[in-house]
Amino acid sequence: MTHKVIVGYGSCGIAAGAKEVHDILDEELKALNNSYKLDVTSCMGMCYREPMVEVTDGTKRYIYGDVNKKVAKQIIEDHVKSGQVVDKNLVFSTESKTEDQKFIDAQTRLVLKNCGRINPERVEDYLAAGGYESAKKALTSMTPEELRDLMIKSNLRGRGGAGFPTGMKWNFAAASVADQKYFICNADEGDPGAFMDRSVLEGDPHAVLEGMLIGSYAIGASEGYIYCRAEYPLAIKRLKIAIKQAEERNLLGENILETNFSLHIKIKEGAGAFVCGEETALMASIEGKRGMPRMRPPFPAVSGLWAKPTNINNVETLASVPRVIEIGPEKYAQMGHEKSGGTKVFAVTGKVKRSGLVEVPMGITLKELIFDIAGGIKDDKKFKAVQLGGPTGGCLPYDLLDTPVDYESLKKTGAIVGSGGLVVADESTCMVDMARFFLNFAQNESCGKCTPCRLGTKRMLEILNAITEGRGKEEHIEELKSIGAQITQSSLCALGGTAPNPVITTIRYFEDEYLAHINDKKCPAGVCRDLITIKINQEACPGCEICKKECPQEAIIGERKSPHEIDQEKCIQCKICLGSCPFNAIYAE
């Protein structure tokens, strides 16, 4: 029996204060000197309860959430010392049901199987969980062709966004004859609101390496690259450790597992360009150039990195590969939905009660994801929209929440699965502002190569700015649709091809909000600055002067202990006062 206290030590946990918790537990456990040992793992997926700590005796597991210094001390005192569970912070337990149970029970964890369960910096943990068994099976008992057939049978499709069948992709790269082939892992997870790749890289880096090993064998590549965002320093650190460990155990390098197969993997750090998630731009970036997409064909499978046949798969796809072999392609395909096999990880964030990473079978409905698993909208507000598929995805209203999450069904609505980021908006979100936000992102990140994308997004942004600033005209809606259609049709890569999506879908499903901005010069959600007034509820304001101190414009007037007022001439509608008021007396209208 191993008695352990385990701290969730992923980027999100650390941001929530896991380091402090770790240090205090370390100190306490050292002083205690009993059978409990301190360990770390990565993100457990329940980001809304970070920092998290697990206490286990090897079979029984108790996971605590919202752990701060005080709670950490209490866990030591009550649980570790006297076996008394700290109920108020208990999130999950193998011994009893909790309120958060649904978040765990509704999931099928394949890709995230080890995330939050093993110490990602110890290869022994990965091996003990059955790691590298799939690679062994593939390399020692299967031909590359058998392996590719197996992938086709599994219906695994690229999890990076486009949803291209993985087995077919491997067949193309395998068919190219060359003295050198490359295998690339696309870890340039640039979509705001998506962090499943970060979580997998931080929590289970060996799974990605194993996927690359199997894939490289299937296509005959001897060199691999992992192109990772520099914004993910912890992921890079853990990948480096994992590569070293795999090399030491002959799971990477020359004559892997005593076969004739060799593979060397290097890490390339991205330098901050969203478009580098596009495969041809990514390869240009590895070559040290500006990351701009190029025409296809030739496809990377024929002429990719340094003009050699290259295969590119996304992190989540690669982490799925060992699992497909482990459970068998038939079973994997059955788990999913008609044309999409297996499971998909979604990052559910925004205004939901339980935000975090969830892995569910393809084909689950949006409603189940948002209301059953993520617990619905927080603070008793009303659901307005879900934005999915990253910054160039679409915004869908309540009526469409019965849509199953698979590549084809979502495409019909105007949205995309994309990388699996789901940002939920409530009634306090303005859909026109939301569309403007995404278009601003696309406009900033457009590499500038194709004129329709470079200039079209700029023109669309100007129109949206005009609408949100109260200068909107009714013909603007038609103009947006027309420019959007042109950008979509005439851009080289998917960035331009999908950039208008947020605007087009918000016009389709939330046209009344556009019209309120244009005709009534009103922002119904109270977001667009030029269309709102900030007011103080005289009855609720006790005159505490907190807002007065915070106001950058010195626009708040009134004596202490008497209700304050806002000088509308000076007010810039920054809303800082709204957040600072302890009495919720300030509102936007």
Add this chain to the structure above:
Amino acid sequence: MTTEVLDFKPTQKILDKFEGKKGSLIPILQNIQEEYGYLPQDILNQVSEKTGTPMSQMFGVATFYAQFRLQPRGKYTVRVCHGTACHVSGADQLSEAIEHELGVKDKETTADKLFTLETVACLGCCSLAPVMVVGEETYGRCTPDKATKIIRKIKKEESNDS
């Protein structure tokens, strides 16, 4: 551009490290930036001369990627996440409060060279939105009030040190 004379030795070491490796321009620039805090024009000129990589190519790459800076930075970089989840959770107000506290706008550095303010697209801590990073420290669920306090604390520590 600054005219201060910088030591080329660290750059030479970096160039030696990547000698003969293809596709190394980006890691070379990343290493130089780590060494000097930014990409000094003078150093880039010398790199161009020594490696034969045209200045136009280096400048093209340096200006394409958001990571590279051609101007010196403050001691602390304050990065405010403006990803989708942060946006719907009030990243604008957060930025505004920080701008007000520091007296600088996005991409600018304070006069005392202590802080540089930056807006970033997404740090992948979406469940803790809104997020601010100061130096290496990440702060989740960061309200304008919390951010102001954190910055004031650093200012105070710095003035005590000097």
